[in-house]
Amino acid sequence: MKRRNFIFDIFSVGLMSSITTRLKANNLNFSPMVRSISTWKTTEANFIAGSMLDKGIDALEAAVTGVAIEEENPKNTTVGFGGAPDRTGKVTLDACVMNHLGDCGSVVAVENIVNVAKLAKDVMEKTPHVMLAGKGAEEFAISEGYKKINLLTESSKKEWEKWLENEEYKPLINIENHDTIGMLCLDKNNNISGACTTSGLAYKMKGRVGDSPIIGSGLFIDNKIGGAVATGLGEEVVKTVGSFLVVELMRQGNSPQDACEIAVKRIVSSNSQKNKFQVAYIAMNKNGEVGSYSIEPGFSYMDYVNGKNKEIITESAF
Secondary structure (H helix, E strand, O other), X not given: OOHHHHHHHHHHHHHHHHHHHHHHHOOOOOOOOOEEEEEOOOHHHHHHHHHHHHOOOOHHHHHHHHHHHHHOOOOOOOOOOOOOOOOOOOOOEEXXXXXXXXXXXXXXXXXXXXXXXXXXXXHHHHOOOOEXXXXXXXXXXXXXXXXXXXXXXXXXXXXXXXXXXXXXXXXOOOOOOOOOEEEEEEOOOOOEEEEEEEXXXXXXXXXXXXXXXXXXXXXXXXXXXXXXXXXXXXXXXHHOOHHHHHXXXXXXXXXXXXXXXXXXXXXXXXXXXXXXXXXXXXXXXXXXXXXXXXXXXXXXXXXXXOOEEEEEEOOEOO
């Protein structure tokens, strides 16, 4: 073989190897499937989002519309209208969104506004900011035409008044401390976006904010890799920047399932679980592969794919 040809062959192999590595790292191989996953048994919310994706609606619009179903559901005491109040009897809501471009919006400690995921989207699209809080977020909502409504239902008020008799703050696993609906959507353009919305822990201290509206903790999207959402005890998720960690683990080549397991076990390694709490992650990569894992048993998520919407029971560390 001539030396020139030999060098060219080596260069060609090296170039192809470099290109292949970059393709794998950026997850550029994809199928035109659509998929929607959401935390807990949020059947209708996930079905609505998945159906929208089937019709060609973009991922963020589908996610925001989907989670709105739970925000408007008075029977869900962890999200939106009917959410459990803080210790003073006030219902305050948090939410965030993130799209495939890396744009994001967030609102925290919002009173009197139901659809805070949509409000977070408006913050992202209509203001120069990423996050608005409290009265400022509420005033912005009113200026955009949102209606003020008392978020405390009679049922939630009675439960709060019952709690006041003892004022024992001990959230029950998979009940009071599953404080989120988080949703990830993959649309026909192979773009991933997500939304996360909550009323927070029941009977929290006034002003408490958990992981849900924090980009990188409650939700993170990198459209070259995938996305992740967290649910459970937000204080523990924030400590490890959980959703960002899951996506970074996928960037390193881990599957969504393995990434969720590693992220959960990192929390477990720092806690004895003497005072038991729940944290769970769901994740999806650009190929539409999904995964989930939780600390304690009892967590499930909804998965819409190929026109079917089903509940998936997640494996747990304990």
